[in-house]
Amino acid sequence: MGDGPKDPHLRKAVETAAKQGKVISAVCHGPxxxxxxxxxxxxxxxGKKVTSFSNSEEESVGKEAVVPFLLEDKLLELGAKYEKGKDWSPFVVQDGKLVTGQNPQSSAPLAEKVVSTLEES
Known part of the structure; x- marks a missing residue:
């Protein structure tokens, strides 16, 4: 949350992967x-459907004042079509080759979705 959004190498990697039509995935705070x-x-x-650690999950662990921004709010601010499931339950969203998971509980289903997306490619 602190370094990723500012890292020029990560930004370039995401932009390059997107231009090349590669699968991009992130879970929890990874988005x-x-x-x-x-x-x-x-x-x-x-315009993309995404999910991430939700505002309500951040608030439930008392970290909303510690993180540099609430990720759900930031994604919405950037025009994403943010979706979320029940707090602390697995929830994965796919938009083309972008696959995101809401929280740590989403890791396994996210990995399965990434594998199936790669198999379809």
Whole structure:
């Protein structure tokens, strides 16, 4: 959450992968690494269905004042179509080759979705 959004190497990696049509995935706070990426001069996540650690989950662990921003809010601000499931339950969203998971409980189903997406490619 602190370094990923500002890391120029991560930004370039996401932008390059997106331009090459590769699978991009992130879980929990990982989608923070997507917020600085752009595609055709617009936020990479704009108009895409995504999920991440939700505001309510952040608040339930008392970290909303510690993180640099609430990830759910940031994704919405960038024009993403944010979706969320029940707090602390597995929830995965796919939009083309972008696969995101809401929380740590989403790791296994996210990995399964990534594998099936790679198999379809």
């Amino acid at each position: 923070a690494g997507l917020v600085s990426a752009e595609l055709d001069g617009k936020p990479f996540v704009r």
